[in-house]
Amino acid sequence: MQNISKLLETLPVISQSRLVASGFGIWVVWKGDLHGVVDNTLQEFGALCVAREGEQALWYCNTVEVFRAIARLQVWARVNPMPVFCQLVPLTFLAGYNLEFSVSLSVELDRQRVAPPNDFEVVVHPGLKERIQSVAGLSTEPAGSMDGLANVKWLRLVADQGLDYESMLRWYFIIKPLGRMSDKESIVGWRDFSTDIIELLQRLGLKYISDVKEGALFLPLDNFRLLKSFCTEIVNLIRCNKEASDKKYWPVVMAAVPQGDLHFTADLPRKVGLDWNRLTPDYPHVRFMDGFLLSPWFRMNEARYGAGPVSLDSWCTLSLRDAEGSRGYGTMQVPLPNALVASDGGGECFYCGLKNHEASQCPSRKIVTPQPQVWRLLAKADFNDFSDGFASLDTDLSKEDFVSGILKVMESRDDLESLLARAVFEINVPVQLRTLKLVWRCRSKEWDGAFKQLAPQEGDYIWEALDCLEKGDMDNSERFLKDAQIKYPRSYQPQSLWGYWYLERGDTTQAMFHWQEAERMSYTPLQQGCMAFLQARLMEVEGDYKNAINTYKRVNTLAPSWLQPVYRQAVCMVKMGFTGQAMDTLFDLVDRDPNYFNRILVDPELDRGRVQLLSAMWEKWNEAEKSVETTRKQVEDLTDDISRRFDETHPYFEAANEELDRLRGFGQTNNYVAYHQLLQGTDKFRAGLDDEVRREVKRINANIGHLTERVRGIQREAAWFPFPKLLREFNKEFNHCVDKINWIRTQRLQEADNFRKSLRFSDEIEEHIDSLQGRLVTLRIIRDATLFILMLGRSFIWLELIGLGILLVALPSLIYFTQGVEGNIILDTIKDPSQRWEISKGLVIILSILCVAAAAIKSALTFDKRKRELFDQIDKEIRGSTSKRY
Known part of the structure; x- marks a missing residue:
């Protein structure tokens, strides 16, 4: 069963x-x-x-x-x-x-x-x-x-057996090139690429009609199998022509439209009810039901062109799935809320780019100051939560009016939904009134750090006019503006605000004129760049993309460090349908500032090329994910390396672990910006660690050199100690220092274990040397005293011998030569045989005392000189052996 x-x-x-x-x-x-x-x-x-x-x-x-x-x-x-x-x-x-x-x-x-x-x-x-x-x-x-x-x-x-019940499911496939067929570049590009398409149609045996005026090709597909085959062939043809350098390629928009009551005639593209200027280039557009039927071979991506609910008759785009075993392929899954990309039939809002409200009703006018911290906060959000955040935002906005609903969401400021909403309105902040306030107060010439230090508000009437304009009081704003223009006829400020005033009145011609005047009157490159940027933005929202791109390029020359004009050039190319050409510019911006990755994900104005962009961004995301997976392990290895190299008391240990904890936090956040910060931070940390190790090794080597000199000094001092058996403990501690110094000198200190041991041994050696020098004081006293006694004894012996020799010769000579002398008590006493021995002993004692005194004086006078001579001699004798030991 x-x-x-x-x-x-x-x-x-x-x-x-x-x-x-x-x-x-x-x-x-x-x-x-x-x-x-x-x-x-x-x-x-x-x-x-x-x-x-x-x-x-x-x-x-x-x-x-x-x-x-x-x-x-x-x-x-x-x-x-x-x-x-x-x-x-x-x-x-x-x-x-x-x-x-x-x-x-x-x-x-x-x-x-x-x-x-x-x-x-x-x-x-x-x-x-x-x-x-x-x-x-x-x-x-x-x-x-x-x-x-x-x-x-x-x-x-x-x-009924008499009927064949054939399927009524048939389609018309329409291919239209991008650009105007009146432009030479478009004519040449489409002519070369359409040749390959026509060859494909002839090879498949399909009949077609070519509209020369519009440059369109359209053909009938009479069954599902043919629809699948042709979609596969045309997508593969586009991919091959893009990748091959010798092939011609031109962007096209394509749609498979159910035949229904439509007739296969030359005016078919105009009868299908599609806005061809909003279709994503290079991807076939089909109804949702047809997309689900083709889903085993194609990936579906939603393409929304209205605020109504999604049904099986809504449109989606198809991208070919890669075969099993081929290179990795995927797409970023971040569907934007329907409320942000749907159109009410009007034009784009100048302030935010959305198509569901007028500029005078834009929610961005309620935001007081720029909020660049939005991108920093968005970088901490998990990418996997973006879809849920946008889905929740879409649900909330469907319950009430868009403007009041989005303002209520942004005021909460405590969840991802609010953060995403604020990010959408932060994309075009340079053209909003909150930035104009800062430009008026800025005195800097460059955009980098221009708004960190601002001058106080200056000028009469102009600030009141701006305040009235923000409140929607157009009459009072006009009155204050006229007064300001009369008082400051050569100032760019009234002209710049006049542009906004006419913009909200719907007079874009006058708005352009006043911004041109404001640029002419501006004083600094920053002010000129801002006014030119407003002109380019106005061209962009009016659909004049080529002139807008050229004006953005001019802004870029006025402010080379400002990335926003470059980003707007890429957005204009996407709106024109040239998404492939915009990718290089966008990815270059991502490399310069990774926050542009999140900006691309949440920007509703990129909706036309969103499918192609998200597919290309997936490759960048996938590459970053693989790198991060390896880098996470490297961070753990660096943590272990720090623990192995440095003791907890080392000043670098705590700072290094704080930085590694920060990097580990980046690795746990699924966000491209966090990934970029992890990769960049890890490389920077590794370079810093290498520098720290080099400095420590250099310090260790210098310290070891100093300690070696101290050890040598101790050896010189202790070499003449006269009682070597008493130096057993001293020599043991001395040899310990020598062994550790020799170990440090012979090891590769860049290795973690050797590095940490060398730090520990350096401290131990220094402690032992301090101990040895403390002991050396006692040894030096004993050594110097012994040396002095030896020098004293030597001098005394020599003086005593000389004195006794002189006494031995002088006393008999005195007796002999004074035999004829009588009456001299001293001579008589000397000549008395009974007193001669006593006199001799007295003379010897006196002589010894004199010799001791003379020897002491001589030794004291020559002690230092003699000691230096002896130490220099011993240094020469032991220098060879000492150099071998260190």
């Missing part, structure tokens, strides 16, 4: 429906292998297979063509029997905001079961009886109750 509930379980759950449509469902159950004619026939008649599981499938169709398809199968099965059961029931089709689709069945139908069929059988829900009878040749008859099916009065389909 096949259960329909198993099919319904395979369908996605759609929480918010972008599209709801009633239609017809076909529950198909078969036994064995399903004959290919079933799928082919249902598809050719416009049915969409929404679910398939095992030996059953569920199809959906929004037209009565499905009845012809089933009748055709029934007629065919009488000649070619096949075991297939078909049930026709009412079915509701649902599509989400990402164009995923599902269906909804009534409660009585979603639990049906049926046994495998033995023959071709069709049952019809009684609610479809009248719709079936509206098709020529079809009728119904009672079928009675059936086991496993819902308890309703089922009918059988009765088909």
